[in-house]
Amino acid sequence: MIKKFKFKHIIGMLAAFLFIFIGIQVYFLFFKTLHIQVKGNLMNENVELQANNVKLEKIKSGTKTLIKSKDYFTTYKLSSPQFSREYGKFTVTVRKLDNNDVFVFTKFQNQTKQPIIIDLSLSFGQDFTSYKVTRFHSEKIKHEHDPTLGVDPTSTPHGLIELKGKRAYANMMLSKNYNSMELIKKYNQTQQSKLRELIKETDGTEITKKGHHILINMPHFAEGQSLSESWILYSNQPLFNKKENFKEWEKHTLKEYKKINKWYTAEGPFGKLPWSIEPSTKLGYGRYFALVHDRRYVDHYENTKERYFYDFIVNSVANLLTYDSQLNKPIPTEITSTWLKDNYGIIAPYYDTRFNEYIAIHLKRISKLLDVPEYRNMSLFYADYLLKQVKKENYIKTDNGYIICDFYGKTQKKKTHASLNHSLGEMNFLLESYLETGKKEYLAVALNIKKGIEDVGDKWIKDNKDLWYQLNPNFTFHGKDYPLLTLEDLLKAQNNLEKAGINRSKIFDQLIKSKTQYLVNHKIEMTKKVIASLQQEGFGDLVKNYTNISDY
Structure with a gap:
């Protein structure tokens, strides 16, 4: 009886040892x-x-x-x-x-x-x-x-x-x-x-x-x-x-x-x-x-x-080509925004006007820097995309013009909003494309966007002198504007209008003054570039003696 007990005890110890050994091996093999x-x-x-x-x-x-x-x-x-x-x-x-x-x-x-x-x-x-x-x-x-x-x-x-x-x-x-x-x-x-x-x-x-x-x-x-x-x-x-x-x-x-x-x-x-x-x-x-x-x-x-x-500029071109081998057409965004999905039914892939504008402007800049002339022509894909959006009537109609909607996707259930910075960026790109090519369709759409922004007028301005971020299709406003981006676009627009032989916009001047006063009142940092643009466009008095200025 005692021998039988000892035998069982030994067997149990061996089993326990084997279990521990296997456990250690599994740990080292799969977890460590x-x-x-x-x-x-x-x-x-x-x-x-x-x-x-x-x-x-x-x-x-x-x-x-x-x-x-x-x-x-x-x-x-x-x-x-x-x-x-x-x-x-x-x-x-x-x-x-x-x-x-x-x-x-x-x-x-x-x-x-x-x-x-x-x-x-x-x-x-x-x-x-x-x-x-x-x-x-x-x-x-x-x-x-x-x-x-x-x-x-x-x-x-x-x-x-x-x-x-x-x-x-x-x-x-x-x-x-x-x-x-x-x-x-x-x-x-x-x-x-x-x-x-x-x-x-x-x-x-x-x-x-x-x-x-x-x-x-x-x-x-x-x-x-x-x-x-x-x-x-x-x-x-x-x-x-x-x-x-x-x-x-x-x-x-x-x-x-x-x-x-x-x-x-x-x-x-x-x-x-x-x-x-x-x-x-x-x-x-x-x-x-x-x-x-x-x-x-x-x-x-x-x-x-x-x-x-220079190396990173060349690398940026390679990155774009890796994403899409053809840079003569809009590039879709591959990530779904739940905000766009919930409000408009848009899921990836979809087109973001501002992102494609960035890409088009980048192609223009590197065309000159890297001596790749064909990139300047490729950049016109964005101007042509905006013309197609107008033909699709993907815009918010105003009394005398329109404002192109920020996004477009195959699954969208209704028109999206139009943000002020997107609209100004579109107008600027179209004006510059017109000056380069002489294509009157670019100028026509640019001027319609200008009229659309002007039709909204001083309603873009909030009570605190800041600007609204976006106009909704039902003509309500929403969102906090970027600190400097929209102001840069407004200043650039006045300069581009002058280059195209068109009178500067009084409404744009009003928006520039209001936005600048908001930044000054709240002591928000401005870049040297923005200060220089304000001075160039005749708004230097608004930032005279302003000190919260950065290099970038």
């Missing part, structure tokens, strides 16, 4: 963070990767020719050498620019439920003996709550790296790492809303020196079933010739971190989205066309001609 070491050489257009502790298999590679750049992409499958278990895919895209600088975009797709860190280590084909790191002071950023966007926890790139050797020199800008999940809401076979939910921005980059070699270690953190992305800009020339230009850019970046892209991918940059999106998340990011065009890089390049800004 897995580290995968991957090495590569940065000097090769087709970056060849090697892995120490996993099976690395090249499954796809190719090239894509863009404007003033070319992509070389390779995708690897990562799997266990002992078990039939696939960890995910790692894609490297080298975007070589016409000046021989390169962007390197890396993306790891974790296909398991287990957290994985890809310990990516990059070396160089040159012997660098020293390095210097200039960090962005991202700790100075105040991640304040925005009434539309909420809190944007993203910050800045890791920093600017200078590498030196006896016969070698290079500059790099290194990003931080972005871990996210792709969220998709499918409505039918042709319509869906697609965005990313940010899990975390991390900065685990380390630079080490081993003998005559410099290694860049950029870990890619990926929670289960998620994406992890980073980027590098590499040049054999200084990205900034003048230190003060970098300092000025850092100052701009820290102040306007929400408006300057930092999460770049081979498919384009991802920017913070409003809370009113579908699928719903407070940490939604998407290919947001208010940011894709990278206007601030263009502004700085025009003033400094620094290589760094």
Whole structure:
């Protein structure tokens, strides 16, 4: 009886031990963070990767020719050498620019439920003996709550790296790492809303020196079933010739971190989205066309001609072409706004007039900067789009003119509102297109929009002297106007009317005065550019001795 009891006891202990052993194995196999070491050489257009502790298999590679750049992409499958278990895919895209600088975009797709860190280590084909790191002071950023966007926890790139050797020199800008999940809401076979939910921005980059070699270690953190992305800009020339230009850019970046892209991918940059999106998340990011065009890089390049800004301008063209290979037509927004859906029945994809205006203006600017004349003609797609909206009668009719509605989508149940800043932007673009082409249809629609805004008149003005944001189809008003955007559009409109040989608008002058008085009364910051425009258009007295002025 005693022997039988001991035997059962031993069997029980063995079973318990086996259960614990299996549990430990399951934990290490499926739950503990897995580290995968991957090495590569940065000097090769087709970056060849090697892995120490996993099976690395090249499954796809190719090239894509863009404007003033070319992509070389390779995708690897990562799997266990002992078990039939696939960890995910790692894609490297080298975007070589016409000046021989390169962007390197890396993306790891974790296909398991287990957290994985890809310990990516990059070396160089040159012997660098020293390095210097200039960090962005991202700790100075105040991640304040925005009434539309909420809190944007993203910050800045890791920093600017200078590498030196006896016969070698290079500059790099290194990003931080972005871990996210792709969220998709499918409505039918042709319509869906697609965005990313940010899990975390991390900065685990380390630079080490081993003998005559410099290694860049950029870990890619990926929670289960998620994406992890980073980027590098590499040049054999200084990205900034003048230190003060970098300092000025850092100052701009820290102040306007929400408006300057930092999460770049081979498919384009991802920017913070409003809370009113579908699928719903407070940490939604998407290919947001208010940011894709990278206007601030263009502004700085025009003033400094620094290589760094040129590279990002060329990259912005590649991003647009990646989104849509044809830039001679409107580009739809791929993210559903629940505000538009609830009020008008509009779901993605749909057309946003202001976003397409940004793209068209960007094409005009880079046409000149990059000497790509065909882009100036392509930019006219937006003027033609506005003409088509008029033919569809997608506007709010006034006594003598009309105001084109802000949005258009196939599923919309009724006309949307028309915001003052959109309408002025449309009018300005049409006037400029008329001056370039002499096409009278552009002028006719521009003047009808002008009459539409003037018909509404001083009703645009609130009791506190600020302007209403939008006019609804039933002629009610709603929304808080932007601090400076509409004022900039009004000032630009008066200038464009003069260029077209048309008398300046008295109503526009009235709106400019009221908006400026509101800004002064509430001591709201104005930029040097706005102050200069006010002075140029004869409103200098309104801002005389005004001190709350910024560079941007």
